[in-house]
Each structure stands twice: as C-alpha cells, then as structure tokens.
Amino acid sequence: MLKFIQKIWYRLFPSTLKIEKLVPDLKEVDTEKIVRTIKPGDIVIAAMNIPLIQLLDKSKDHRLRPYIIAQKDHGKFFGYCGSSKKNRYANNSFYLSSDEYEVWKSGWISLERCFYIPEDYIISVNDHLKNKDISKINSIIRKQHNINLKEIYVPLRITEGSVVQNKDKLYYVYELSRPAKFFTLASQKAPLKVSYNNKTYFINPHTIKKVKSFSGYKAVGTLPKKVRNQIREYQEKSNPKQ
Secondary structure (H helix, E strand, O other): OHHHHHHHHHHHOHHHOOHHHHOHHHHHOOHHHHHHHOOOOEEEEEEOOOOHHHHHOOOHHHOEEEEEEEEEEOOEEEEEEEEOOOOOOHHHEEEEOOOOOOOOOOEEEEOOOOEEEOHHHEEEEEEEOOHHHHHHHHHHHHHOOOOOOOOOOOOOOOOOOEEEEEOOEEEEEEEOOOOEEEEEOEOOOOOEEEEEOOEEEEEOOOOOEEEOOOOOOEEEEEOOHHHHHHHHHHHHHHOOOO
16 A cells, blocks of 8 residues: 555655665665776666656666666666566567676577666676676677667777777787887788778888887787788798898
C-alpha cells in the first residue's frame, strides 16, 4: 500500500523524485573518486538513464545495469547498456561473460544506441575490456555506419613500430632510443613503399628525424610486423654505420 501511495505521489509531484531515492546505494558512492579513474573500455555499474518516473516502475534489481564506457566527451561519459536478455539484433550485440569479467551475471551489451551516463548515476567500476574485445566491439559499431554511435577510444602508447601524428604529418617510430628515431611517411616517391590505413606512403631510409620529446606527437596506429622488418632490413643495408 505504501509503495502504491509513493508512486501516486511521485506522479503528481515528479520534481520530488530523485535518483538517490530510487537507488539508495548512490548515497554511499564517492563520485569524484570514481570519475577520476574511469576510462574508455571500462565496465561500470550504473543506474539506467531513463526518465525517473519510468525507472520507478522497474524493480530495484533492474534499476542498475552494466555499461561499457565508450568515450568521455566534454566531461560527459557515453557508453552502451547491458541486459540479461539477448537483443533481437544479435549481430549488433556483444556478449559480456561473467567467466571473463567482473559482472554479477552474463548478459548482452546492445551496440545500437550510445547513452549519456550521468556521473552521479555510476555505482562502481568493475572491470576493463580486453583489447581483443574492444576491437570486436568497434568493428560491430563501424559496420552500422551510424554517426550517433561512438567507438571505444583507448589512447595508444608510442612504441617502436607505431605510426604517430604531429599536426598534419605522419611518422613511423623506428627506434625509441635517446633521441628517438622517426621516419616521415611521405607522399613523394622514395625507396621504401608502405601501406597504412589503406593509403600508400613512402619512406626514405637515409633521412632519420631525431626526436627528444614526444610532446605534440600522438600514436594513431602501427605498421604490420612484416613491414617493420622490411624497413629495418632496408635501413640497415643502406646505412650500416648509423
């Protein structure tokens, strides 16, 4: 009877309904601490971001869902919502297994709609996706050609073999020595031809750019191991004393 009266009250005076009343556990959460640690690829538990009057109609156990964080954009989190039921569009879903990840039970993450997740709706950060699963999810998102969907963006580390960008130019990281040695990926013809991101570039093995600081450089990808070996073999033959 009390619950029925509460529902009537909140429907008459919806402004009195707060998320903390529907999900009391949020009162105990250190939101600032959680927000500082969240990164794309994280699996978080959060209250569903639907109108509170709709959330009121759901049982307490169903007001929380697992989300996969895709991006943080202008201080706001965006991600994909999970459910224990299989999405009827199975090809656009990702199976989140409790055998692989810290979630209370296995379920399906729907990749057809990217949700804004208010930071004060987040209960906890439970786990982080493996790289292979991030790649799988991004592949499913790309195939839908929906500009409203967001891929999971995890910044790449600069390592030997990386392709890095500085302003409008691309470079190949040949060695992480001090200073590091970069080759420019140029459009002008040169002895070495490589393919990156479905485009053809050329490398001149006689012109190495020495870089002391990575400030301004951002890793955007890598070249295949076979190509990296070809570059090293060609460079060592062309410049044996370098």
